Amino acid sequence: MAIKKSSNGWLVDSQPSGRGGKRFRKTFKTQAEAKAHEAWLKSQVTQDADWAPKKKDLRKLSALIGLWFDYHGTGLSSGVDTKQRLLSMANAIGDPIASNFSASMFAEYRTKRLEAGLSANSMNREHAYLRSVFNELARLGYWTAENPLGKLRQFKVQQTELSYLTYEQIEELLLELKTAQNPHVRCTVNSGHSCFKPPVVVC
Template identity: 35%
Template sequence: MTVTKLDSGKYRVDVRPQGRNGKRYRKTFTTKDEAVRYEKFMLATAHNKGWVEKPTDRRPLAELIELWWKHHGSQLPSGHSMHLKLQNIDELMGHPRACDIGRKLFADYQAMRMQSGIKPETINKARWLLNGVFTVLINTGNYHAENPMKGVKPVRVPVREMGFLSREDVQRLLAALDGDDLRAVKLCLATGGRWGEVKRLTRTAVIPHKVTYIITKNNRSRTIPISEELWKEITVGDSMQLFPGARYDRVRETLDTLFPWLPEGQALHVLRHTFASHFMMGGGNILTLQRILGHSNITQTMIYAHFSPDHLLDAVKLNPLQLT
């Protein structure tokens, strides 16, 4: 060991990391622990050549996508869909190499997609997916350069109208449905669950009087109370899957027929918006809503804040017209 205790009570490190003829490093520390850690650091980094540029990664993007699938994507609930999207992005980009990925290539891809009428949200999803591929590969030691998507800015997306159903609309919708479609929609409206989360529920995920969403968008399970009446209604039958007969396309067609005024692109997500909107209009707490919806960031939930009865109410009391 090259750590010695001095008469002063301090500890000195005297080490030649590169051997007898290499450069000598001496440093004094107050504690032995600090000295030992410094010695280990010097020995571990002695052969690092940070000034030497790493070789260019010429692997095809397609190969990196498959590594991402192996190490991460295959474990995600929506991994298969993400995998297909990444393969499509690779094809549209012309099957680039890893060293080709960056701001210029993605700018060209973005311009090409915009010209073909693709929505900004779809382009931003592609950016997010590619960034995720490199992040996973860096974290697993399968990519040794900086994330090439760093610095690639998302397309600015205008704030879109968020539609929701009134209480009368909800009654019209429920009257038009039956069977598993009706029961699944009721659970969506009662808990704010996404259609996919509700559709995948099994009988073991429902106990008196709670439902637990396990396979979720962010892989975080959440448990939400439900009424005894709804619990009895959704647990009829003996199938392991709770709503085996529920059909997305059938419910969506019903929504489109009854409410053609709903904003384009919402589809069955309007059920989740409806729950959240009525929750806030009824005086619900925004932090509680975040937990119910399973949002990892409060900013996602804040889009519903304006539904609160007292949202910015001080504007009425404290404006200059009232203060004169």
């Protein structure tokens, strides 16, 4: 806080909430008015939390993943497995402070993953998993900034055209299924086989 005499009157030049907070400058005709304004500014800091500078969010990416799991992932059938995948990703990226995490960090990570042999389709899934963490936490009120991966595009993956088995291949498949450990799979496949020709009973 500072009150200075100027050519136009008395200047109040202050940052009532401290360094990093909002700065106020206003000139008054009298010193008494300037002091009264200075006192009012000080009172606002104690009465209204919005005047105080926002504290930097120092939570790491792994901490957000933990929150996601506690409040959303536990309700998913694959929640535990997805959490482990997410934590492995966070560790590979360097587990940065979440507020510093950016699309460029993830782009660098996925480039290394692709070079290591991961497919583009698998990389898109990892992208979707991590993006959903921020989306869900935003819905729950645990994340107020933008989703760092919200505007990052996924890779375009060419869809493989459907192909069909010949009758001979179907018969060979059904014979192989006789040795399957799960007996139900034979009944399931056999029922679909009836769409093409009279079924071969294998169960």
